Amino acid sequence: MxxxxxxxxxxxxxxxxxxxxxxxxxxxxxxxxxxxxxxxxxxxxxxxxxxxxxxxxxxxxxxxxxxxxxxxxxxxxxxxxxxxxxxxxxxxxxxxxxxxxxxxxxxxxxxxxxxxxxxxxxxxxxxxxxxxxxxxxxxxxxxxxxxFNVIPGLETAAAQAKVPHAWKAGAQTTTLKNQIAAMPSGGTFVMTIPAKPYRCPPGPYERACVVADWLKRYRPGSKVIVLDANSGILAEPENFSHAFDVIHQGVIDYHPGVTINSINASTMTLNTSMGALRANVINAIPSxxxxxxxxxxxxxxxxxxxxxxxxxxxxxxxxxxxxxxxxxxxxxxxxxxxxxxxxxxxxxxxxxxxxxxxxxDPAPVTNSACYSPITSQTASWLSSRFAYDPATAKMALVAGGLVEAPSISKDNYEEMFKWFNTLMEDSFA
Ligand SMILES: Cc1cc2nc3c(=O)[nH]c(=O)nc-3n(C[C@H](O)[C@H](O)[C@H](O)COP(=O)(O)OP(=O)(O)OC[C@H]3O[C@@H](n4cnc5c(N)ncnc54)[C@H](O)[C@@H]3O)c2cc1C
Known part of the structure; x- marks a missing residue:
């Protein structure tokens, strides 16, 4: 720069x-x-x-x-x-x-x-x-x-511990990791995505890929079922569609437009607009x-x-x-x-x-980059640029300012760590 x-x-x-x-x-x-x-x-x-x-x-x-x-x-x-x-x-x-x-x-x-x-x-x-x-x-x-807003059925601390969101890194991240490791081969991992706006638009799709990649290797025959309250993939649609349909084909089942009515942590059952579903692990991300x-x-x-x-x-x-x-x-x-x-x-x-x-400053600009691991060795990325629009008094996406990686690659995966280290140094050092 x-x-x-x-x-x-x-x-x-x-x-x-x-x-x-x-x-x-x-x-x-x-x-x-x-x-x-x-x-x-x-x-x-x-x-x-x-x-x-x-x-x-x-x-x-x-x-x-x-x-x-x-x-x-x-x-x-x-x-x-x-x-x-x-x-x-x-x-x-x-x-x-x-x-x-x-x-x-x-x-x-x-x-x-x-x-x-x-x-x-x-x-x-x-x-x-x-x-x-x-x-x-x-x-x-x-x-x-x-x-976080509470999903019906998950009001108690015990239910929330059994069905973690892990959307704030910490103890719940460890719980979810342990639950995935304890899954049997041929098991079912269900993940729910809230309606936008939520923290980190590509994050849930990235998580589905990382979990599918791990299950494929260590718990063969397992499924990752993604229930998205939104009408389609919200970020990096080209690359995540390719990841779901080709790279993790047969492992990830993606369902847009699904409402979660309630979750029963005792029976590990989700009551949804597409019917009842049972799972070995439920990763429910609340609104x-x-x-x-x-x-x-x-x-x-x-x-x-x-x-x-x-x-x-x-x-x-x-x-x-x-x-x-x-x-x-x-x-x-x-x-x-x-x-x-x-x-x-x-x-x-x-x-x-x-x-x-x-x-x-009457004309601020911002930008954002986000790297998304797709497997343990490859990643995609997304970048966006915004500028102040005096007509609406909002930050507006600049023309051509929303770009996703031309492909999923190993280079992206390596660059991800450089981007992360630079961002964290700029914030904390
Ligand atoms: C799985 C996952 C992956 C993500 N990946 C990316 C990514 O690749 N790229 C990206 O750009 N973003 C990513 N994000 C999103 C990113 O983490 C958040 O957008 C970002 O942390 C928001 O920053 P913040 O400062 O608003 O909140 P936070 O980073 O959450 O910080 C809030 C801080 O405030 C403290 N706090 C809150 N209330 C109080 C209080 N009353 N008194 C004292 N302290 C308080 C908290 O302890 C915390 O330290 C990801 C998020 C998740 C969950």
Whole structure:
């Protein structure tokens, strides 16, 4: 990426003083917080995932030492969802997908607070933590990811443990991996996909492929039945159709437009619009909504309980001074880690400008890439580019901006790890 692309990519086009500091970024020296830009402000960030970690880092990089950043995160380390499907086939461990917060603290001077944000007082401009601490702010960024809606029949913790979604990498990922390993040859794995929007559009199709590939080799005769609430494959349709119909032919049965009425975890039966189905393993991905701190604070004001934002600043449409980024925000962009990283940069840029008394960039652009393993050695990819459309005040897909890999290949599989390492370094290091 050259210097010009870098500015376009980050959506940054601020004052000459700010641009001169970015020159260091353009030469690759990103780990540099200017001592004093003259800009001052207290920013609190809730959630240290893909969006929250990135916004905290870039607020310091671009705002300088006068912009204090406090990052509130409930977990000691972040576990990446990206690549977590490869935990299911034993190619990655959960530990290898964990990222701590010490570099954000030591390199950028971010104050990392381990805790649970319980309430947002957007009138009094403070965040209340579960331990009673109150954190005052000038600007608040909320990046809590998603919460899950409950599928009828799976109300209890025991039922949810037996029918895991594994759509938040962690203990459920290990449960699902163990359940797949315990399947008999000739067994049935049923996976359900919720109606859009949900986190990571290609993710479920990718998971079906990874599981089918493993079962084919280690549990011959097994089936992967995919029940999709959507009317067709939502992402990389060419490559996933080829994967389902040719590469994993006879293993994956894909059914679009299926409604899940309920799931009985005791009998391992799904009651669906295409009848009752029994399975050895059920991987039911529920529909989702904004993180609970947002619903509890009245900020999940868009349909489906997502948070409506102005995409020039990611400011909430109901709470001035509160910015919402990542999966929780309701935008036209996919709910994806790469997009969360991009939204974080647009938001950091906007906050720095607002603190400096400037206007936000009127023409932000974002992009997203996503690699999808198809077998243990091959992958596909998808990329998309968005630009702000003043007519609709939304991010619009640019003409020709949605591209899927011309074929499924080994090269894509190898590039996937380079893309992942770069993205995670940009967010956490
Ligand atoms: C199987 C799978 C595969 C995926 N693959 C890809 C991929 O290939 N490419 C891609 O771009 N995306 C992928 N994604 C999607 C990606 O993981 C998400 O879009 C991304 O993580 C969203 O970032 P976020 O910051 O909004 O949320 P998260 O990354 O989930 O971070 C939210 C953070 O907030 C914390 N938090 C929440 N509430 C509170 C609170 N009240 N107090 C304190 N802390 C709190 C959480 O602990 C968490 O650390 C995948 C997802 C899955 C499930």
């Amino acid at each position: 050259n210097r010009r692309d870098f500015f376009r990519f980050t959506g940054f086009g601020a004052s000459a003083a700010l641009l001169s500091r970015l020159a260091d970024a353009a030469t690759g020296q990103l780990g540099f917080v200017p001592t004093n830009t003259g800009i001052k402000g207290r920013v609190v960030v809730i959630g240290g995932g893909m969006a929250g970690a990135t916004v905290a880092k870039y607020l310091r990089l671009w705002g300088g030492s006068g912009v204090t950043v406090t990052l509130v995160e409930r977990d000691a380390a972040y576990t990446s969802n990206i690549l977590s499907n490869l935990v299911l086939n034993g190619q990655r461990t959960l530990t290898s997908l964990q990222f701590g917060y010490s570099t954000l603290a030591s390199r950028y001077g971010i104050k990392v607070v381990r805790g649970e944000a319980k309430a947002i007082d957007h009138v009094g401009h403070k965040v209340l933590l579960a331990d009673g601490t109150s954190l005052p702010y000038d600007r608040l960024v909320v990046a809590p990811g998603i919460e 989702q909504r904004a993180g609970s701190i947002l619903t509890a604070s009245g900020l999940a004001n868009a349909p489906g309980q997502w948070a409506d934002v102005n995409v020039l600043t990611y400011q909430s449409t109901v709470a001035p001074g509160v910015h919402i980024i990542g999966d929780s925000s309701a935008t036209t962009q996919p709910k994806a880690g790469h997009i969360a990283n991009q939204e974080a940069k647009i938001c950091a840029d906007a906050i720095v400008r607002l603190l400096a008394g400037l206007s936000p």
